Amino acid sequence: PRHADSMDVFLVQVVGECPITVGYTEEPTDADQKYVLKVGDCIWIPRGTWHQLRPVKSRVTFSFGFESDPDCDPATFV
Numbered sequence: 001p002r003h004a005d006s007m008d009v010f011l012v013q014v015v016g017e018c019p020i021t022v023g024y025t026e027e028p029t030d031a032d033q034k035y036v037l038k039v040g041d042c043i044w045i046p047r048g049t050w051h052q053l054r055p056v057k058s059r060v061t062f063s064f065g066f067e068s069d070p071d072c073d074p075a076t077f078v
Contacts, residue, residue: 002028002052008066009045013037016059022051037061 002021011020022045023032037043045051053061 002026002050004048004050005045005065006047006067008047008068010042010064010066011037011045012042012062012064013039014060014062015039016055016057018059018061019054019056020051021054022049024050026050 002023004026016039018037019034020037020043021028021032021034022043023029035041035043055061
């Protein structure tokens with residue numbers, strides 16, 4: 001489901017493809033950005049950013065979460 005994580009997340013697509021939608025509100029809007037992650041693609045999702053992966057077939061996506069002090073700038077990890 002569409003959700004926002006409490007930590008920064010770095011996704012890496014390893015096998016197959018996976019559509020992902022990224023937005024800034026809990027409900028989808030026309031401003032949402034849509035991508036299709038392909039093998040070798042990666043995306044950084046800052047904490048609190050709403051997103052939803054919608055796999056259409058088997059795939060492997062690695063998700064790395066980075067927790068830190070809530071006052072720490074998320075860009076510290078990039």
